[in-house]
Amino acid sequence: MASLQLRGRHICGGALVREDFVLTAAHCQTPRTYTVVLGVGSLTANEPTKQEFTANRSFPHPNYDGHANDIMLIRLDRPAQLTAAVRLIPPKRRRMNAASRCITAGWGDVGDNGTLPIRLQEVNVTLLSRRACRRRWTGVPITRTMGDSGGPLVCDGEAAGVVSFSGRRCGDPQTPDVYTRTSSFRRWIGSVLRDNPVD
Template sequence: MDQRYRQPVTFILLFGALQCVSGSIGGWEAKPHSRPYMVSVQQNGTHYYGGFLVADQWVVSAAHCYTAQSSPYKVLLGAHSLSDSESTKQTFTVASIHSHPDFNITRNFDNDIALLKLDGRASLTQAVQKVSYKRVSKDVPEGTVCSTAGWGWINNVGVKPDKLQEVNVAVIGHKTCSSRRYHGSKITGNMMCAAGHGKDSCHGDSGGPLLCNGLVEGIISFGGRKCGRPMKPGVYTMISHYRDWIDAVMNQGSKY
């Protein structure tokens, strides 16, 4: 099983690339609060995973992040810097975690999606906003340039940024990504792949969004043992395949 998104003893989880430029591997620091839907999921004040706000009390993230829980999760909204005292920040406790019932980390990362219900409703401001996600199951054309963001590693030795990073990646076709030279049989019909030359998401970005043409298309799931390696692109859960499940959980949360 790929260990890329398991939590090391002293590090966090996310995507990255081989070369450290100034942001997500191969990326750069985002303009402050230009991605107001971004979420930092934290334990004991430390960033561990990503996510994104889709309703005033609901965050989408990745199921593999929540297979074990040693202390309550907190959700930080409205942040650019994790350490600075920004007046835009809003913090909530995660009241309940709803992982997809067909996700099984011991088998593969298929259905790697989770919904986090907050213990309160976010106040929508210029720095805190919901993001729209794809609700029609249609593949994104190969080569489409998309973007992702997070507070994950910016290189393969665990350097972590304080400020939100972003990177552009291009969609890789399903046939290519599921070939033996790439990820092979790990790739299911619920996944899409994207990367660039030395550009990737990395440890600590898991659960964050992949946006194409202004809509969330994917959720950061897994990748190669090292971020940004050729033929081991980032893999994303296709959110459009889970539209009905998302609606059901948010409308009848306790049953799911």
């Protein structure tokens, strides 16, 4: 789990998909340079497992339009050291099914009142079909490519999605949280990683 921070404040989550790349949401892009923190459960404690990096380049999806294609890769200034606390979460290659076991994690607002937790939160997630999601999100285009913004939806040990948006309240069954489906972007992810080999 990655924390994307500006001036020490958590802004978005992400997942380490290669030693030097974090997968997050394109709407997390900022003109300022992120500090990327890996290997922590707490945003305030000085944990010995903590690794800190500077984001040296962002790769938002070229077709991101403020809603669809909400996916971005961030390159770190150097490769992370893989440890028990810092591991890769590979992007999911195939679509999920109803039997997939999924979780999402992050430091996002858990009370829908603007208060962010200090400790990393994790929750089990139930998947809905696109049809069921469309019925609940009337007037919002839910496409075949669609928690804590940018954080991962992890299904069966792989990054299956990126937290994109939710209703006024996260986890509300009336307006289910929407994730960008990583399997729809595997070619794009692969091309960015191939064009930017590990230093």
